[in-house]
Amino acid sequence: MTEQLSEAERVEALDGLPDWDNDEARDAIVRGFTFDNFSQAFGFMTQVALIAEKLDHHPEWSNMWNRVEIVLTTHDAGGLSGRDIEMAQAIDALVE
Template structure:
């Protein structure tokens, strides 16, 4: 697996609202109604994330979950990161 070029990342971001490139990663902050809703999102996302065996860097502060996706083994953004971003979008939409 090889990392995306900046042009490939830019193209992928067109289909990922609210996501952006930060260095060698895709990033997004998801905001929810409150802490309980934010943690519920994390819980719902855990299963699909584990199935993909591609785990994000994320932090939670009250109603916000900040996510950073990067394939550390190749040093950049790959198909796995874009696919995981799409999965996280679907989980958030179902919230």
């Protein structure tokens, strides 16, 4: 079973993810993305979906025309885990 990050691990991980916001109420991290149009947003979501399948870790997300919001938390662990950090890093690599 996947375990939540310790407080020290959480601080270190979030320092390396400056574009992600900490959602303490949900014990999750959140990031919004804005694209030029729906096609670009949908293409990005497709790329994230392929990463999610490979990592077997699926985000909560929403899409409204050119915007995508992603929430990462590990339900099995009851909060933020290393799996979320790995997923966030992979997502960030798509937009760098």
